[in-house]
Structure formats: C-alpha cells, structure tokens
Amino acid sequence: MLIIPQNSSLADDLAARLRALRARIGAAARAAGRNEDCVTLLAVSKGHGAEAVRALAQLGVEHFGESYLQEALPKLDALSGMELSWHFIGRLQANKTRTIAERFAWVHGVDRLRIAERLAAQRPQLAPPLNVCVQVKLADDDTKGGASAAEAAALAGAIAALPRLRLRGLMCMLPEGLSVAQQRERFGAVHKLYEQLNRAGAALDTLSMGMSGDFETAIAAGSTMVRVGTALLGSRTDPLSMGSP
Numbered sequence: 001m002l003i004i005p006q007n008s009s010l011a012d013d014l015a016a017r018l019r020a021l022r023a024r025i026g027a028a029a030r031a032a033g034r035n036e037d038c039v040t041l042l043a044v045s046k047g048h049g050a051e052a053v054r055a056l057a058q059l060g061v062e063h064f065g066e067s068y069l070q071e072a073l074p075k076l077d078a079l080s081g082m083e084l085s086w087h088f089i090g091r092l093q094a095n096k097t098r099t100i101a102e103r104f105a106w107v108h109g110v111d112r113l114r115i116a117e118r119l120a121a122q123r124p125q126l127a128p129p130l131n132v133c134v135q136v137k138l139a140d141d142d143t144k145g146g147a148s149a150a151e152a153a154a155l156a157g158a159i160a161a162l163p164r165l166r167l168r169g170l171m172c173m174l175p176e177g178l179s180v181a182q183q184r185e186r187f188g189a190v191h192k193l194y195e196q197l198n199r200a201g202a203a204l205d206t207l208s209m210g211m212s213g214d215f216e217t218a219i220a221a222g223s224t225m226v227r228v229g230t231a232l233l234g235s236r237t238d239p240l241s242m243g244s245p
Ligand SMILES: *Cc1c(COP(=O)(O)O)cnc(C)c1O
Pocket: 044, 046, 067, 089, 090, 173, 211, 212, 213, 227, 228, 229, 230, 231, 245
C-alpha cells in the first residue's frame, strides 16, 4: 500500500500513485514476456471529481472511464477543452444510448445487438466511429452484464457490419472473491475467444480486462487495457457511485 503524505497536493499524490501503478503494470507485462507499452491504462474516474481527472491528464493519462452517466456528464463538460478519450464502462440502458453515443469515444459493456444498433443509429454522422468492446460473461459467473462466448462471437460479427461503430475487442469483469487460479482461468478463456475471433478475421486490438484487484493476472493472460480506479485514485467517496454498476 502506498502511503501518501498528508500535506502534499493532489497532483503530487496522483503523480506518486501513477508512478507506482505504472511500475506494477510494467512489471506484470515483463513477467509475462510482453512489452509494457502493449497495455493501455484506462483510469476509472467514477467517484472522483474533474480536478483529479485534470491532474492525471496533466501527468499524461489519456483514457478515462466512467460508469454512471449523470455523474460523468458534468465532468465531461468541465473538461471539454482537453483532448481526453472518455470510455463508458457502466451498464448500458437503452434510454441512455443516445447521450453515450454523442459524448463518449468508447463503450465497453456492449452485450446485446439491440444496444449496438441503437448506438450505431445514434452516433453523430460527423463524429469518428464509436469504439466498441463486447462484454463477455463466463459460464457460471454471476456478474450483471455480458454475453456468453457463443453470443459474443455472433454479436462481434453483427457489430462489425453496423455503420459508425468500430469493433475494437472484448471486455470482461470478474466477480469478486475468485482465487488467482480462478481469475487466471477466466481471463485465459476470454483471451482464447479473442484469439479465435482474430483468427476468423475480426481484427480486434483491445482486450479490456483487469481492475485494481486483478490487473496483474489479467496482463499475464493477455490484457491490452486495464481499467483501474481504486489503485490509482483511492477509494470512492461519492455516494452516487457506491455499489457495483
Ligand atoms: C468501477 C469499475 C472499474 C474500476 O474498479 P477498481 O476496482 O476501482 O479498479 C473497472 N471496470 C468497471 C467496469 C468498473 O465498473
């Protein structure tokens, strides 16, 4: 655990936390025989204010993830002058897809065709394509979202044919309380599906897996994007973002 001196500024705290996190990401990549630049850090800013995002952006972080639209929008507005890449990583409700398609660069939790079709129809014509990851849920895991491996493969094919979306890859989120061996098995299964889709011609470049508690195991299993909140920004205090998405 990193000890942060009480009198240092937010920017200094975050610089130290970011350095420590980048060192852990780099070490996990090297241990797996991978190059550390093949893992992108997605800083999950839910439960933290625009100032923390601004400070991280000034330290070179480019990708930020938010799970709750009403919490995210004021931050996106406050930081609209900065060149940040915003990722929507929460549960997708049909009545929120228009705002998501208009305001975000990426959406990670796509797990059904109806949502993908709405995002495609609602992505503004002049915006670059919306980057999409299909969320995969593994067999007996009791997580809220996600398509089975077979559904994910079919969905990936359908999304590739939709206009204004760019299929980038797969995302998964493991339930809490798994052993490292179980995490490794789950992440390995999603990596295998990712490779199968690529062998079939999908041209995916993003495997979004790993959070504060399991990103090292995810990197060992081939993750290319880790979604880290607590290990970078500390615990979340905003009641709006308490509980799982
Ligand atoms: C909140 C959240 C994260 C970050 O979780 P931490 O454990 O704080 O790193 C990552 N992915 C998703 C989908 C989340 O909702």
